Amino acid sequence: xxxxxxxxxxxxxxxxxxxxxxxxxxxxxxxxxxxxxxxxxxxxxxxxxxxxxxxxxxxxxxxxxxxxxxxxxxxxxxxxxxxxxxxxxxxxxxxxxxxxxxxxxxxx
Amino acid sequence: xxxxxxxxxxxxxxxxxxxxxxxxxxxxxxxxxxxxxxxxxxxxxxxxxxxxxxxxxxxxxxxxxxxxxxxxxxxxxxxxxxxxxxxxxxxxxxxxxxxxxxxxxxxxxxxxxxxxxxxxxxxxxxxxxxxxxxxxxxxxxxxxxxxxxxxxxxxxxxxxxxxxxxxxxxxxxxxxxxxxxxxxxxxxxxxxxxxxxxxxxxxxxxxxxxxxxxxxxxxxxxxxxxxxxxxxxxxxxxxxxxxxxxxxxxxxxxxxxxxxxxxxxxxxxxxxxxxxxxxxxxxxxxxxxxxxxxxxxxxxxxxxxxxxxxxxxxxxxxxxxxxxxxxxxxxxxxxxxxxxxxxxxxxxxxxxxxxxxxxxxxxxxxxxxxxxxxxxxxxxxxxxxxxxxxxxxxxxxxxxxxxxxxxxxxxxxxxxxxxxxxxxxxxxxxxxxxxxxxxxxxxxxxxxxxxxxxxxxxxxxxxxxxxxxxxxxxxxxxxxxxxxxxxxxxxxxxxxxxxxxxxxxxxxxxxxxxxxxxxxxxxxxxxxxxxxxxxxxxxxx
Ligand SMILES: Cc1cc2nc3c(=O)[nH]c(=O)nc-3n(C[C@H](O)[C@H](O)[C@H](O)COP(=O)(O)OP(=O)(O)OC[C@H]3O[C@@H](n4cnc5c(N)ncnc54)[C@H](O)[C@@H]3O)c2cc1C
Numbered sequence: 001x002x003x004x005x006x007x008x009x010x011x012x013x014x015x016x017x018x019x020x021x022x023x024x025x026x027x028x029x030x031x032x033x034x035x036x037x038x039x040x041x042x043x044x045x046x047x048x049x050x051x052x053x054x055x056x057x058x059x060x061x062x063x064x065x066x067x068x069x070x071x072x073x074x075x076x077x078x079x080x081x082x083x084x085x086x087x088x089x090x091x092x093x094x095x096x097x098x099x100x101x102x103x104x105x106x107x108x
Numbered sequence: 109x110x111x112x113x114x115x116x117x118x119x120x121x122x123x124x125x126x127x128x129x130x131x132x133x134x135x136x137x138x139x140x141x142x143x144x145x146x147x148x149x150x151x152x153x154x155x156x157x158x159x160x161x162x163x164x165x166x167x168x169x170x171x172x173x174x175x176x177x178x179x180x181x182x183x184x185x186x187x188x189x190x191x192x193x194x195x196x197x198x199x200x201x202x203x204x205x206x207x208x209x210x211x212x213x214x215x216x217x218x219x220x221x222x223x224x225x226x227x228x229x230x231x232x233x234x235x236x237x238x239x240x241x242x243x244x245x246x247x248x249x250x251x252x253x254x255x256x257x258x259x260x261x262x263x264x265x266x267x268x269x270x271x272x273x274x275x276x277x278x279x280x281x282x283x284x285x286x287x288x289x290x291x292x293x294x295x296x297x298x299x300x301x302x303x304x305x306x307x308x309x310x311x312x313x314x315x316x317x318x319x320x321x322x323x324x325x326x327x328x329x330x331x332x333x334x335x336x337x338x339x340x341x342x343x344x345x346x347x348x349x350x351x352x353x354x355x356x357x358x359x360x361x362x363x364x365x366x367x368x369x370x371x372x373x374x375x376x377x378x379x380x381x382x383x384x385x386x387x388x389x390x391x392x393x394x395x396x397x398x399x400x401x402x403x404x405x406x407x408x409x410x411x412x413x414x415x416x417x418x419x420x421x422x423x424x425x426x427x428x429x430x431x432x433x434x435x436x437x438x439x440x441x442x443x444x445x446x447x448x449x450x451x452x453x454x455x456x457x458x459x460x461x462x463x464x465x466x467x468x469x470x471x472x473x474x475x476x477x478x479x480x481x482x483x484x485x486x487x488x489x490x491x492x493x494x495x496x497x498x499x500x501x502x503x504x505x506x507x508x509x510x511x512x513x514x515x516x517x518x519x520x521x522x523x524x525x526x527x528x529x530x531x532x533x534x535x536x537x538x539x540x541x542x543x544x545x546x547x548x549x550x551x552x553x554x555x556x557x558x559x560x561x562x563x564x565x566x567x568x569x570x571x572x573x574x575x576x577x578x579x580x581x582x583x584x585x586x587x588x589x590x591x592x593x594x595x596x597x598x599x600x601x602x603x604x605x606x607x608x609x610x611x612x613x614x615x616x617x618x619x620x621x622x623x624x625x626x627x628x629x630x631x632x633x634x635x636x637x638x639x640x641x642x643x644x645x646x647x648x649x
Contacts, residue, residue, distance in 0.1 A: 023273060023274065024250060024270060024273065024274055026249075026250055026251065026253065026274075027249055027250075027251055029249055030248050030270060041269050041291055042292060045511070046511070046513060049509075049510070050424060050511070050514060051513050051517075070176065070177045071176055071177065071180065072177075072180040074521045074523045074578075074579060075513070075517045075521065075523030076523070077180060077227060077292070077513075078176070078177045078178075078179075079292075080177040080178060080195075080224065080232070080243065081177065081197075082167075082245035082246050083223070083245055083292070
């Protein structure tokens, strides 16, 4: 339910159609994911639910986003390149920087 | 042993070569970083070079800068002795076999992780210094899902999120069972550490079926039915033939698991979550006694959580909102703050699963049992909009969430957590001494009683979240000392942990006695004579 909301919101923000329509196939590794999908399946579970601060719509520099994700300051866990590839993170960080705020999200 | 402190003094002396090999020259960190016993700088460099040729340079971290994402942890580690010195990430079983072989050549210990989100137990940090993380997250294929047998076979890097997405995208009416932090954790990693979730399949090792394991010599073992000429029953029958081996690959360092079978729960026609509210700390004893027969007879079929007010509040509130003094939060303050958000001192979450009639019949029984001990039995209809109820209702149907991670910010922004989870029989009388002892030890070190009790079936886990502020070195040191006292204090009474973090693995092993340790050591010596797989895991060197 909450996931659906996040994904819907993310897609609207990106102005994309079905950015990650192709799901994972049996026997195949996970294909590179769109920023919307990475956000919805990782970041959005904390950023937007009061665990972490709101990060959408704040024009946070992409480089800050990359640093936070790889090192995980304070209560934020770090995400390794094996979890979010360098390519996925680069796209995600630019997407976060350019994102609009999502009024559905809560956070301090 | 090449323990060379990497600080300014070290850089002037013998440490300089290691520092260069580890790329630490520019590192300000004062904490000791050392290679594993018996591993020379040349061995380390040799392993790193060989690993690059196996998995590609991009997937090897061999210096302080590139290894950073593997060093994050919530647990107290004041001396920073549990940080890995490198990481290597294979993409296939063959690469794992190759890596294990070269690890033997260079005597370089490897610490395998699946998704590495063992939060509050160490994440990707290691039990002993000088180890390289064998990060299996890239091996993330879902190999099979059988909708008739309700089983799956997955690689270590498959997260619960991936598995759930697959089931949803393919309209398969099967449920997964998550350990609270599903989106970023994995069935393989969680099951191998014998973790738990909150549906009827919450005891994960119980619903695990069949493994593929890279042995320390590089051999490939398939357990159970997996090594027969036709392994079609690999995910259907757990035991195979002869000694049951799967258990020795959990909480151990006897091999690297590269595939794991698991059972999935068919989605029930009706799912009904409940919470029972009790107001007083001492009520927990009666709750346990009321719950035990219902769990053993499987009238309540899921792993049950009795959430204490402190732990519950910590999910969405910060300590300062509840209590403004340095002394541990008193029961009364927790009770009052909990009442304001619709919670009791104990909040017992369970659910019923089945047909309409089955659920209705069971509901009569459980209502009677809890109302008889003064509990308020509440359902979704009573708890509309209550985020705590919503959270547990999500978990008890295998839903995905990370919001509980809010607890690590309880004491401050720094994010500090160590789980201490001693086991007792599921008898109310056990809770009396446990609650008193936990409060005494936590209180002595200035920490709050933020806990839950869980009942799997006949046993009681006292899940104590030791919450501290990791950005304050004094608090981190206190947390380390407190954890030590919890292990020994509870251990003296025979209440030993079901699992622990890398900072206390040897200490917990001591609570289980010398013969137990000697048997584990003998198995280790036989299977891994060079001790290259995760030395120190569960106190096995
Ligand atoms: C707020 C919060 C709530 C939590 N709730 C729960 C809960 O309800 N239940 C629960 O169980 N845990 C819980 N945890 C703890 C932890 O985050 C989970 O258990 C998580 O599933 C473990 O991480 P992982 O799945 O990534 O396993 P990993 O970190 O990948 O693995 C754990 C350990 O198992 C061993 N291992 C892993 N893979 C292999 C392999 N392939 N071969 C050999 N050995 C291997 C290693 O020793 C490794 O360190 C919680 C944590 C937090 C912060």
